[in-house]
Structure formats: C-alpha cells, structure tokens
Amino acid sequence: MIDLIHILPLEFLYHYFEDFSPKTHMAMAHLLLEDEKYCNWVKGLKKTGVKIVLDNSAPYLGRSIDNDKFMRCIDLVNPDEIVLPDEINSFESTKTRTLNFLDSFETKDICTIAVPQGATLDEYIECYQLFSSNSQIDKIGISYTVDNLFVNEGLPERFVTARHYLIHILVEKGLINPNKDHHLLGFGNSATLEIRALREYEFITRADSNTAFKLAKHDLPICIDKGYEKPKSKFSFDEAFDNFVYSRFENWAKILELAGREIHQPFVISDVNTHTMEDGLYKYLEIKMHQKIREHDYKKIIVIGEFNRREAVSISNFEKNDKQFNWQRPTCLELDDTLLVLCAPGLDYVQHYASLISSYLALQNRKSDHVRYVLPTVKKKETFIEESNLSSIKTSDVVILGTGLEQLFGATGWNVEGGSFGYKQIKIDDNAATVIGCKFSYWGDISRSVVKQLAKQGVKKVIYSGKLGGMKASMRPNRQLATGDKSFVEGKIVGWNNIFAGLDDETIVEGLHYTSPSIMFEDKEWLALNLKYGFVDPEIGQMALAANEAGIEFSYLHVISNNLAELHPEDLSNERNERVQRKRELLYQRIYAILEQTLSQ
Template identity: 40%
Template sequence: MSSASLLRYLKIKVHHLIQDYDWTRISVVAGYDRHCLISAHEKNDKLFNWQRPTAQVQANHLIIKCFPGVDYVRHYALIIATYLNMVGRYRGQVDYTLPSEHTCRAAVDRLDINTSADDLIVVGWGLERFANATAWTHGPGHAWQRTDVDGRRVLYLGYLHSIWGDVAGRVVARLAALGARRVVYVGKVGSLDPHIAPNTCLATGHTSVLPDGRVSWRDFFGDLAARLPDIRSGTHVTSPSILFEDTNWLTRQHGHNFVDPEIGHMGRAAHTAGIEFGFLHVISNNLARPYPADLSNERLPTVIEQRAVLLDRIHEIIRLRLRSIPTTQTSEGTNACTS
C-alpha cells in the first residue's frame, strides 16, 4: 500500500482513544472483554468479524485487549506503533505481552458444538450470503447454523471477532476435536502476482509456507477448484502481519502466489488432526503492483458488489464439491434447514 492507503487502513483499525488522546503508556494484552471501552470505529452492520480490540483506562496508561492469539497481539501492537509513528506521536510508549498457549487454547475452546454428524464445516467471511439470514445460533464470540445442501449436512461458523493468525489454527484443531471431518475456510487473500487485479478472481491451493516451515494438507477441493478458469491455484505464504510485508519481504517470495495470516495455521492443524481442509478466497489486494482497490477502501460500493459476485461463485463451487460426498440422512431435530 502507499503511505496514504496505509494510514487510511490504520485509522480503520486503531482504537479511537489512541487517535484522540496521548497516553504515557499503551499496553496490548490478550483478553476478550466486551465490558470495557469499545472502539467508536467498530462497524456492526455485518454479522461477522466486526468486533475490534477494546480498551481499559488506568490513569494515563491505556490497556488494549485483543482476542487471545500470539499473532493478533503482536500485530495489533505493531498497528498502534506504526500509526503513532506516521502521525508523529510515537515515543516508544507501546508494549505488548504475548499470551500463553493455555490462554489461547482456552479462549477458542469455548466453542462447543458437536460436529461429528456434519459433512462439512465452513468457517470465515461472507457466510451471510450462504446461509439463512435469521437462523443463527449465538455462542461466546461466534454464531452458527446448519443447512441441508442437497442432502449433505453443512455447518456454517462465523466469529464476531477476528480469528487472526494462529487463532485460526486453534479453531480448526477445536473443530476436529469436536468431530469435524472436513473444514473449508472462506476469506480474503493478497496476491503476489502483479497481473491479478483485486476482486476479479478466487484463490486456492494445498500448501503454505510458515515462518517455521512448509505445510501441505489433504485438500477438500482436490483438483476441482484448480481446473476452473476463474480460480488461481498456487503456494500460499502465512504472514503474521501485513506490516511485515514490505518490499524486502516481497523480494523473498519468488515462486509464492498468495499471502494471508491464517491459512497455513489452519492447514497445519487439519494435517495434524488427519482431516480435510480447503480454502477458497477472494483475491482482495495485490502486494506486487498498485491497484485502485486495496485493504484501505474495502467499503467502496464497487468493491462490495464485485466481492458479492465472487462469494456467490464460492458458494456454487462448494456445492459442486459437496455433490461428490455421499448423502447424509438428516433426522428430525438436528436443527437442519433447507438451503
């Protein structure tokens, strides 16, 4: 992103108390706390991924609370420090404390849905276009519903907060522990190919490069998605923060095609659990070449319209793949509804 786009992106994310006031100290910690000060920049006109980190004031010390995840806490601290630096207010006042694995796992383990009879779990973004608008069952930080798709039982699961980075891997591990056999992640991914314009096609694959190594998984889509003309298939890179993705980072990505913070963690968790995993994402931005659409202007009507078309295409491809799975006999009382 250009400097102007980056600043616009940061202003969307940074808590209003940081933008409006100076603080002697700002500490970023793990804690899903909706009872303290909610950011004025939250936009609750969508069902999922709208809750942002909250704030607690202690004299001139501001404590920012993120949903527990190592990548998320570090990423949000970097967002704050970068914003303050860009507006000329950074004095080294930002610090962060990374959560323990126990804290991270306990936050995700609040999900408690028996998924053993579901043919597919679809997690992520844009689920409102796939499922009944009024049939969501709410849990702590998430909502879900079941739908019968041509005789196959599908569970749609969305989170109100971000499942950034390693959090997403724990979500897949938790679903597997609850009985899931197949998980698909629907979201947005950045392209490393300069020729792909944002919001014009989809991305998929079965391999990701993480900071500590490469991982491949049993791909839910197999070769179905890869052979369709509106889908690009390739090697994914799992990056803990977009603020690490500068020009030096880009020069090291030769042979890689896409980037986001979650996919590698999810694929590794699925591989470890021995279940199928697949991602089918809208290519939302391009890191290798500037385009008018980027992560700072996702709310533009033209962008929303383009992504709606691509989400409908994702839904169509998922349904097409489901037809190759043997049908499930849905009994009364399973909370299934007609797609």
Template identity: 40%
Template sequence: MTPLLADPTPGLLRAAPIEPAGHTMTHARLLRYLEIKVHHLIQDQDWDSIRIIGGYDRTAVISRYEKTGKLFNIERPTAEIHGRDLIVKAFPGADYVQHYALIIATYLAMTGRPVGTVTYQPPEQEECRTALDALDLELDGALVIVGWGLQYLAPENGVWTRGPGYAWQRTEVAGRRVVYLGFLHSIWGDVAGRVVARLAELGACDVVYVGKVGSLTPGVEPNAWLATGNTSLVRGAMVSWDDFFGDYAAAHDGVRSGLHVSSPSILLENRDWLAQHTASYAFVDPEIGPMGAAARQAGIRFGYLHVISNNLATHYAADLSNERHSDVLRQRAVLVDRIRTIITGRLTASPTHPLGESR
C-alpha cells in the same frame, strides 16, 4: 527499523513502527488502513503507556470504529483505562497481539506522536488454547464452513444460533451435514489454527475457510479472482494438507491455484518481504497456513476458497484500505455466489462423508 525490541520489563516486547516508505501499500493508503483499526482512545488522546495483551473482554471500552453492516468479524480490541496508562485487549493469539501492537506503533509514528510508549505481551499458549473453550457444538462428522461472507453463503431463511463470541447455523447439502460458523471477533493468524483444532475435537470431518488473500503475482486484479491451494509456508516450513476441494475448485474459471505464504502481520509485508516471496508464492494471508497445519495434525480435511482482495506487487484502486467501497462490495457479491456454487458442486459431486457418518 526492527519491529521487535526487547523491553526491560520481563515478558514484554516493545513494538517499533515499520517504515512506511518501504511498505507495499502507499503512504496514504497505509495510514487509512491504520485509522480504521486503531482504537478511538488512542486516536483521540496521548497516553504515558499503551500495552497490548491477550484478553477477550467486551466489558472494557469498545472502539467506536468497530465495523457495521455485517454479522461477523465486527469486534475490535477493547481498551481499559488506568489513569494515564492504557491496556488494549486483543483476542488471545500471538500473531494478533503482535499485529495490533505494530498497527498502533506505526499509526503513532505516522501521525507524529511518541511511539516508545507501546509495548505488548505475547499471550501464553495455555491462555490461547482455553480462549476457544467456549466454542461448543455437536458436529458429528459435519463440514464446517468458517470465515467471511457467511451471511450470503448460508441459507437465506436460516436462523443463526448465538454462542459467546460466535454464531452458527446448520443445513444439509447433498446428504451432508453442513455447519456455517462465524466469529464476532477476529480469528487472526494462530487463533485460526486453534479454531480448526477445536472443531476437530468437536467432531468436524472437514473445515472450509472462506476469506480474503493478497496476491503476490503482478497483474492479478483484486476482487476479480478466487484463490485456492493445499500448501503454505508457515514459519519457514512448507506445510501441505488433505485438501477438501482436491482439484475441483482449481478447475473452475476465475479460480487461481498456487503456493501460499503465511504472514503474522500485514505491517511486515514490505517491499523487501515481497521480493523474497514473489517468485515462489502466489498468495498471502495470516490464517491459511496455521489452519492447514492444524487440520493435518488432527487428521481432517481442510480447504480454502478466497477472494483475492489486494495485490502487493501491483497497485490497483482496490486494496485493504477501501474494502467497504460500493464497487468492491458489488464485485465481491459475484465472487461469493461463485464460492457457494463451487462448494455445493463439490459436495454434490463427491459426498465422501454421507449424512450421519462420523470419523
């Protein structure tokens, strides 16, 4: 079944559920993944219509399933009730709005509820761009480290300064300004590319993204390896960038390097998709490609150093449905220490932009 169907109302698309039997996650784990994402108002009751739009609105109804126990990426899309109709507001990004619409439609189908009620409205480019105007920092040639695990990468005694939807702190490593930047909301897919573009506007010379990728290579155990590289397949085109790490990260034990493919939604990564990509590509996630493309366009360096969190080609106990399990957290703590060591070593070995030097 196609995930995109035209809706009679101009500007809207109807989200059809994916076929769970064809997905790379098992039925039970896919449902669990959806349950931890879907707003409680949708899980608790039926609606005549559910429309997903771009809009960052923390005054709307906040999901009771928002994440706890971490500083960043804790916010889910919010909901606004209009009688028997529900408007779901996701941070403005084409990939994120589509992804969340597919999540809702698939959840409803898997729980035996009507799915024809779900539509989504892709946000306009200008709306997506201006959504990040609130991000305002004096970077002046800094390396900006953005993404996951920042509370463990940043100095333990550092103080986080909060802005609207984000928080940051500064430090200095090997004579280099370093800014740790975390977002409370998701920077899924094309949103992440606009984050890099905005950071370049604000004066960043380098951006490093720390996050999680899926492996497309059979036999690569989750939460035991790091991933890096400098090329991604983005909407059918190969994109390479000036890599902050060069060959440095890949030379370390426990780090795998390879070609990356950008996917707008985990829901679209079924077994047919895997068969088309597994021979040529090593990793998948939604953000790396758009970020690398934005860095190349802006003329700054970009690098990623990610935990391999799941494997689409081989089923393991750990996957995207149980990331808060104690064993997973323990393994990832070891990998975060390794990430911090590699970033520090890269700056110490080659501080190419000394403190105070701007572009």
C-alpha cells in the same frame, strides 16, 4: 514468566472468581476451619478443576496453624499443593515443623512447598539447602519477609528488595536448585519492580500477593516501572465488598500480572513508501484505531491478549455493527497514564495490533516508541477457544469457516446467541454442513486452536472461505479466487489434499501460500524476499497445521482482496466500497457454485 495468585477478602474473592474464572486459588488454612461457607466454596472450586494451593496461614498468624489442624484442612479440601508448616524468620522451628510434618504425611498425590526461614543469612542458606535437596519437597517458597537478613549491611542499590538480593546471592553461590519451581510468597514494597527483576530466573514460576487489593483499598496508584510503598494497614479477609475498590483492584491486578510477562517492542512502519500498500496504509490503519488512541496521548500503550468487553472497558466507536460476524474490535482500558489494549489472546493478533498502533502513531508524527505488547501463552489461547461456546455447537462432518458468510449463505437463520461463535446448519446439494462465524477476529494462530477444537468435536472436513492478498502482478483484486495445497508457516512448508484443485474455472488461481502473522510485516523488502509465493494471509497455514495434526481434511477458497506486487485502486483500505461489494457478491455466488460442485463429488 511469573503467574500471579491474588489474595483477597472473601466477598471480593467470590466476585473475582465469578468474573474471571482463574485456574488457581490459594486457600487459607485458618479460614477453612473458621468459615463453613468459604470451606464449601473451595470444595466446589476443586470439583470444577481449579488448582487448590493450601497455605498454612503463617503470613496472617505469624506462624503456621498446628499440624493436626493443617492435616484436617488437607482432608477437608484435598488440595493439589500445600505450603508446609513454617515460622517467619525462625530456622529451628521451621526446620523441625517442616520435617516432622513430612515424616507423618504421605505426599504421593500432593505437591509440597517448603519455605526456608532464618534469623541470619547463614541460617537461611542452611535451611534452603536442607529443603531444596529433600526429595519429599517438590517446590520452594521464598517469602518477602527476609529484610532481617540484611539489616546490618543494607542492600546494594541495584537490588529492588531484600528478596531480590537474597535470590541473587543464592544464584551466585551456585546454591539454587533450578530443577524445583520457586514460588514468591507475598510482596512488600514495589512488587512490580521486583517481579520485573526476578522474571529473568526461569525457576521462579509463580507468586501470590494481596498488593493489588491493598493499593486499591487505599486508592493508591501502581505503575509497571515505578516503585511504591505498600500500605502497612492490617489485611482483613472480612472486608465488606465495595464496587469502587473492586474496579480499582481489577486494574491494578492487570498491572501486576503484566510485570511478570516479557514485554516486546512492535515492528513499526514509519514511511508508507516502504510498505506494499503505500498511501493506502494511512486509511487502513485509521479505520482500525480505537478512539482513545486517535484522541489521546499516553505515557505507555500496552497490547495484551485478553478478550474483555465488560463494563469497565472502552468499546471502539468504529465497530461494524451492521453485520453478525467479525465486528468486535479490541477494547481499551485506561490505567492512569497507561492504556491497555485488550485483544483476543492470539500470539499473532497481539503483535499484529501492537504494530498497527505503533505504525499509525509514527505515520501521524506522534510518539510511537512507547507502544509495547505482551504475548499470551499458547495455553491461554487454547483455553480461550476451548471454553468458548464453539464447543457446544453440534456440527456436521463438514464445517465451513470464514468471512462473508452472510453473503454466501444468507443473513437469516443464524444462531448467534450464547457466545462469540454463531452457526447455521445448511445443505448444499443434499450435503449437510455447519457454517460457523465468529464475532471477533480469530486472527492468525487463534484459527489453529479453532480447527483443533472442531476436530475434537468430530468434524471430518474444514473448508475456509475468506480473503487474502495476491503476490503476483497478474492477480486482480475482487475478480479472482485463490486456492492451493501448500503454505509456508512457522519456518516450513505444510501441505494437504485440496478439494478445489484442478477445477476448470477461469476465476480460480492456484498457488503457493505464505502464512504471515501481520499485514504490517508485508513491506516491500519482505515481498522481494518471497517472490516465489502467490498468496498471503494469517490463517491458512495455521489451520492446515491443526487439520494435519488431527488427521482431518482441510481446503480453502478465498477472494483475492488486494495485490501486494502492484498497486490497485481496490485494496484493504476501501473494502466497504459499494463497487467492491458488488464485485465480491459475484465471487460469493461463484464460491457457492463451486461448493455445490465439490461437496457433491
């Protein structure tokens, strides 16, 4: 995976950080000395925890600013990393300036990035070996300005750029130092293709580029799998802000970032008779589909983990706006002939939604093999929850999570302002509890991050009240409750102490649970392989893992909403049915009574 730092004119840069809060900024040395506002802004970023990479400005000046000025920049902003002095295509000057700087600089707390240069391939290789073996140098930067190395021989057809060919040569000769991260400095033509070609190398971890901005400024398209010619106009940091260019930049930035990620093909159900829902699957999929997917065909549909409800995106027309929680659906963004589907950043949720879309299209006899998904990192998922308003909720020792919370605890008295999570402080038989709902679906492994965050806030017990699928023919949807103390998750059985165990209540069924990332995976073949399990849903095992890791209590009490082992009139496709809602109202009353009984003990 290659992380991307975007280089932007200053007015665009300020907007970008305000809108998206990226975690890394590449600061330009010459601008720190020339622009006091920018310098103070970078200092402010540093105080908020943004990683500052100080560039020596060689790409914009032809060579690095002199060492004394560079040292002054280091003193001004105290960067986390610095790109050591170099001069484009000059071996001797780069070697001398880099090594002289290292001799005079104490680098204990600052990561150093050296940039090999050379007028010929032999010079470049010598410079690379010198820097990659130097213990004072932490990372290697590889500039895109290496076309001169292959002027005479040209590039073999299978290589996208000169840098692509150069890295191949270094790898083939056994010269690459894989123990040092490599940073791609800038891009020329066809950045998306070069990123896709180079992401196979694990030692390449990051890149920076002004490509997205330059293409946006000139209103030129970019595609994840097509080459392009980058405009040769000079880049200016003083460019006046323009809303159209900025909006276009946002879109092209996403395409570039996607190029650095591994792209997966989803699991597809193309025949409803192979799935446990059979004909009910048609309706279930239809109610999940965004209008863009229902009404239009695209060359590509890519599902990504990015929660975005800003003006530029298309909100689903089918969101359930008659309730406070679990109503926000994934949004869409059209990029020419590509549709990005933007989900809350969970690994399970992204692959689940990609499978929903591809299966929906396949069952409609439409093209479905163009749907792909890109998994978010675990770090992105956890940061998403950590930076949400969940962390600002003052909780009791007991927190109740789930669905149907308004039916359980009443529709009034909720605090739903200030973010995705809403809450209500309650007392059940004089026992204080905080009930927390969420506007989006914290599907699958996102729920693990939710419980992890609650544990950090001092919560001692998490109770999860939602819905799940029954896997035994005897289980009756919307008439029984499910609980248990074990779940199969991520290849193992996880257990916990269940506060609802052994209750004398005919509505409760106890059983072994299976944590499945997606309903789409629960076909008849899957069911036949998992007959020992009683229940299935995406969250229970994930929450239990987080609770066990944090040393807090966890239990669940769920409505059995559907039956995978035997077809019933009531399933996941008709949950909004009035008769189903009446039955669930009775079960919610029973859940409340059971909570009174167990929390008072």
